[in-house]
Amino acid sequence: MRPSNSLYPLQLATLTVAVLSTAVLPVPAAHADTVQTLLESAEPKKQEQAQLPQRPEPVQTVEIKGSAATYDPRRDDTASKVVVSDEEIRRYGDTSVTDVFKRIPGVTVGGSGRGGGDIRIRGLGSGYTQILLNGERAPAGFSIDTLSPDVIERIEIVRAASAEFSTQSIAGTINIVLKRAVKTAQRxxxxxxxxxxxxxxxxxxxxxxxxxxxxxxxxxxxxxxxxxxxxxxxxxxxxxxxxxxxxxxxxxxxxxxxxxxxxxxxxxxxxxxxxxxxxxxxxxxxxxxxxxxxxxxxxxxxxxxxxxxxxxxxxxxxxxxxxxxxxxxxxxxxxxxxxxxxxxxxxxxxxxxxxxxxxxxxxxxxxxxxxxxxxxxxxxxxxxxxxxxxxxxxxxxxxxxxxxxxxxxxxxxxxxxxxxxxxxxxxxxxxxxxxxxxxxxxxxxxxxxxxxxxxxxxxxxxxxxxxxxxxxxxxxxxxxxxxxxxxxxxxxxxxxxxxxxxxxxxxxxxxxxxxxxxxxxxxxxxxxxxxxxxxxxxxxxxxxxxxxxxxxxxxxxxxxxxxxxxxxxxxxxxxxxxxxxxxxxxxxxxxxxxxxxxxxxxxxxxxxxxxxxxxxxxxxxxxxxxxxxxxxxxxxxxxxxxxxxxxxxxxxxxxxxxxxxxxxxxxxxxxxxxxxxxxxxxxxxxxxxxxxxxxxxxxxxxxxxxxxxxxxxxxxxxxxxxxxxxxxxxxxxxxxxxxxxxxxxx
Missing domain, CATH: 2.40.170.20 (TonB-dependent receptor, beta-barrel domain)
Known part of the structure; x- marks a missing residue:
């Protein structure tokens, strides 16, 4: 079970270092006592073998694998959350973010279908569904409909309230996160x-x-x-x-x-x-x-x-x-x-x-x-x-x-x-x-x-x-x-x-x-x-x-x-x-x-x-x-x-x-x-x-x-x-x- 979001990067980094160390060190520290016991028990046999003609022994390759399951916030977080990825957001080439929402399960868009409709969780809008931009409420005069999907990194759908976000979310919370990560040079x-x-x-x-x-x-x-x-x-x-x-x-x-x-x-x-x-x-x-x-x-x-x-x-x-x-x-x-x-x-x-x-x-x-x-x-x-x-x-x-x-x-x-x-x-x-x-x-x-x-x-x-x-x-x-x-x-x-x-x-x-x-x-x-x-x-x-x-x-x-x-x-x-x-x-x-x-x-x-x-x-x-x-x-x-x-x-x-x-x-x-x-x-x-x-x-x-x-x-x-x-x-x-x-x- 994965702990909270804030600790996951630190634990993943620690696990990565441990796996790399196992690949470099001849004896993993976690098994030091067991290895030492085996070495001691094998010592008499080594002395007997030293008197016999020696044959080249094949080199034994030991492969130690360590893996961490791919983190899925929907599956692993205790607080329920659905994350819509950048790939899903850009899939249909939408020019308005409200067009993206109409395809998300459990989310509907009100209005006449001409854009500008309110976004709803559980069919409820008009303030029952909380809309956040980078974790904060946008001003009353700002329309989410004017936000281009190309500037969005991910969309988080939080159906049950958490203390970190405002609890003005009777139906749920939609958090729109703007692009952040810089992984490689990109043009x-x-x-x-x-x-x-x-x-x-x-x-x-x-x-x-x-x-x-x-x-x-x-x-x-x-x-x-x-x-x-x-x-x-x-x-x-x-x-x-x-x-x-x-x-x-x-x-x-x-x-x-x-x-x-x-x-x-x-x-x-x-x-x-x-x-x-x-x-x-x-x-x-x-x-x-x-x-x-x-x-x-x-x-x-x-x-x-x-x-x-x-x-x-x-x-x-x-x-x-x-x-x-x-x-x-x-x-x-x-x-x-x-x-x-x-x-x-x-x-x-x-x-x-x-x-x-x-x-x-x-x-x-x-x-x-x-x-x-x-x-x-x-x-x-x-x-x-x-x-x-x-x-x-x-x-x-x-x-x-x-x-x-x-x-x-x-x-x-x-x-x-x-x-x-x-x-x-x-x-x-x-x-x-x-x-x-x-x-x-x-x-x-x-x-x-x-x-x-x-x-x-x-x-x-x-x-x-x-x-x-x-x-x-x-x-x-x-x-x-x-x-x-x-x-x-x-x-x-x-x-x-x-x-x-x-x-x-x-x-x-x-x-x-x-x-x-x-x-x-x-x-x-x-x-x-x-x-x-x-x-x-x-x-x-x-x-x-x-x-x-x-x-x-x-x-x-x-x-x-x-x-x-x-x-x-x-x-x-x-x-x-x-x-x-x-x-x-x-x-x-x-x-x-x-x-x-x-x-x-x-x-x-x-x-x-x-x-x-x-x-x-x-x-x-x-x-x-x-x-x-x-x-x-x-x-x-x-x-x-x-x-x-x-x-x-x-x-x-x-x-x-x-x-x-x-x-x-x-x-x-x-x-x-x-x-x-x-x-x-x-x-x-x-x-x-x-x-x-x-x-x-x-x-x-x-x-x-x-x-x-x-x-x-x-x-x-x-x-x-x-x-x-x-x-x-x-x-x-x-x-x-x-x-x-x-x-x-x-």
Whole structure:
């Protein structure tokens, strides 16, 4: 059984030295006493043989082998973790990291399939799934969708919480680790292009790395640009309690625009005296999005809306940067101190210009200018050391402060018959957090290991701004955690069990009581406002799994989990001064359950002399219930009820051709959000194929086709009261996309 992560490199190095020593020394130290006894017993025989004629004796070759099993974090770590490697991330040549996630077992991506959807474990998003970048939360204004897969070294899926990471992870944690290791000098350039019926997007990347004595460096850079032009029709109806249609509208909407951006990730590492290391890592992300939307609402029956035509322009630019300095100090008796400090900054500026018409007459001309800035400082540290026999103790801290300044001004032109409404809204927010933790992992027997951790985490949020009073809120949570791994005797099977206490903290945007207005205000298009009295959701959970390793790289697993959530947050909807307003509120409790099955194996594990085909498949079933919302379909956070993946990869015997396919299914259906609100989740079926041809060790071509089924997405929301049912349905047509990438190494 492998001890904790922090001790593994040291133990592996010790084992390597021992094996090399055995190959050089004539007598291994571990067997010195036995060898000495044999020599003494053989001495009389040597004296007799000395009197006989001597014959040349053949030289006897003694081969001593030492081997350490290949470390697999999923199999060997007590704390359950699944690692998605760099090869798996790059396999389909994706230009967005969200496309990678839709093929990972047990992970789904919400949204319409056009990118930008929230990433979900156990079908839960919206803060239930924690997304980390190098072990830390990214600023609220940074979109993971803009992260290029080429700058990622690995993705860690942690379904049961551990004390080292924040316990804001009711569903689980996804940690995206940027490229770090510099193994050999590398020069790599990629040029790619993607094309579909509604968009096209060229892209490129460069990877540079080298060593110079005790210093090594790497630089990852990516750029992309794309244009799109697509239709998004909308249907609206109102049906009275008697079932008679009272209103029918059809919206013809056309969206077009372009996006462009760049990622830079330089890293420098120094090996210091005494085994210490000092590492500087920086990440810079620059984005620009230009949008033009034009919609016409045709009212076939009933009262027309306030404006029947909208012409919208938006230009948004954002910059995000973060730099960290990490020091690893080796102490005596195998102890280690790992400390990191970093600063980050984000700025986003947007201009929204909207023209609203009624019967071809201009009724509103409004310009909204928005700007958001964030500055942050954070520090993390972990002290670890072996404690007693087979114990690995570590303790640490995680602290930070974030300052956010958000301004929003709206100016309307003076038009005949309309009173211009101008506003100047803004707010400032400060979020301070501190966490302290301790954890211990120990081997009770060679087959049984146990992990225990305790984390205290406190968050204080203060906001003030125009139009509302200063609001301050402080919350803290104790999170005891326990996990165990038992490897069954005389088999390669093992079982896991975890008990966790986690939580979901309100985001700053949900706490700030600033109001965002809707042009055509209604129950399905309400204004939005934060709630400064919002409290965290708390969850107690249990996870259990059975894993069967039955061959080289062959795995069958079954896992089940349950979470009981108190202080559930839902979107409340109410009427205030003639306008509908949506705001988050704590109301009631919820329960969520999940079952996951997974299989992956090379075909040769079941068929002798099979071609080089690797097969993988998974299915996940999720249930949840919110007690304050009447059923049926009162699922938590519009949870994905069922998801499944199936994939196969083939590698030719000469290694020059690699090809494969992946199918991902995400179920949907109706959802009861509140007593008066319902929604609908679209069913997704994504079929992707790829092929990689290696011309030479330096040049290779990767081609891929995604969404081969041209899957459309449907979004539906409805409001029910004594006047009937008001329903709004949006359709997002899907198109097949082809990608080609030329990869060159020098």
């Amino acid at each position: 790599e350039v990629k040029l790619g292009a993607a094309k579909s019926a509604d968009q096209n997007s060229p892209s490129g990347s460069v990877q540079l790395s080298d060593k110079n004595g005790a210093m090594s460096y790497s630089l990852s850079g990516n750029f992309w640009r794309g244009t799109y032009d697509r239709a998004s029709p909308v249907e609206e109806t109102l049906v009275d309690p008697a079932g008679e249609l009272r209103m029918a509208r059809h919206t013809r909407q056309q969206d077009s625009g372009r996006w462009e951006g760049i990622n830079l990730s330089p890293r420098v590492n120094w090996n210091l005296a005494g085994g210490d290391t000092l590492t500087s890592q920086t990440f810079v992300n620059v984005n620009r999005n230009v949008y033009h939307g034009y919609e016409v609402r045709d009212t076939e029956l009933g009262t027309p809306p306030r404006f029947d035509t909208r012409d919208m322009y938006n230009d948004n630019r954002s910059v995000f940067a973060r730099t960290d300095l990490n020091w690893v100090h080796r102490l005596g008796e195998g102890a280690k101190l790992d400390a990191k400090a970093g600063i980050s900054g984000m700025r986003s500026k947007g201009t929204w210009h909207e023209f609203d018409y009624r019967a071809a007459a201009l009724g509103r001309d409004a310009v909204v200018l928005s700007e958001t800035t964030e500055q942050g400082f954070s520090t993390q540290g972990k002290y670890s050391r072996p404690l007693f026999d087979d114990h690995a103790l570590s303790m640490g801290w995680d602290a930070g402060v974030m300052l956010r300044d958000d301004s929003r001004t709206e100016d309307e032109a003076d038009l005949p018959g309309r009173t211009a409404v101008d506003s100047d809204e803004g707010y400032e927010a400060k979020v301070t957090r501190l966490a302290l933790y301790a954890q211990d992992e120990w081997n009770l027997t060679p087959r049984w290991s146990v992990y225990a951790g305790l984390r205290w985490e406190g968050i204080e949020t203060t906001s003030e701004g125009d139009g509302f009073d200063t609001a301050s809120q402080a919350n803290s949570v104790w999170s005891p955690l326990a996990q165990t791994l038992y490897k069954l005797p005389d088999s390669r099977d093992q079982v896991r069990l975890a008990l966790t206490r986690t939580y979901k903290a309100p985001s700053p945007n949900n706490l700030v009581p600033r109001r965002f207005t809707s042009t055509n205000n209604s129950q399905t298009e309400p204004d939005r406002r934060g709630n400064p009295d919002l409290q965290p959701e708390l969850a107690s959970g249990i996870d259990a799994s059975y894993e069967h390793y039955w061959g080289e790289s062959a795995l069958l697993s079954a896992a089940a989990s349950m979470r009981r959530i108190s202080g559930y947050t839902r979107q409340g909807l109410f009427l205030e001064n003639g306008r509908w307003i949506a705001t988050p509120v704590n109301n009631g409790n919820a329960v969520t359950r999940s079952i996951e099955l997974e299989a992956k194996f090379p075909l040769a594990a079941v068929i002798a002399d099979a071609p080089g085909i690797d097969v993988r498949a998974s299915v996940a079933r999720n249930w949840s219930r919110v007690d304050v919302v009447p059923g049926p379909d009162n699922r938590l956070d519009q949870q994905t009820p069922l998801s499944a993946t199936f994939g196969a990869d083939y590698r030719s015997r000469d290694g020059r051709l690699t090809t494969g396919a992946s199918f991902a299914f995400r179920d949907g259906g109706p959802v009861r959000i509140d007593v008066n609100q319902t929604g609908y989740q679209s069913i997704r079926r994504d079929l992707d194929v790829y092929a990689l041809w290696k011309f030479t060790p330096q040049y290779q071509l990767r081609v891929a086709v995604s969404n081969l089924l041209s899957q459309d997405s449907v979004s539906d929301s409805a409001y029910l009261d004594e006047n009937g049912t008001l329903r709004r349905t949006s359709i997002y047509p899907g198109y097949t996309q082809g990608r080609a990438t030329l990869e060159m190494r020098f």
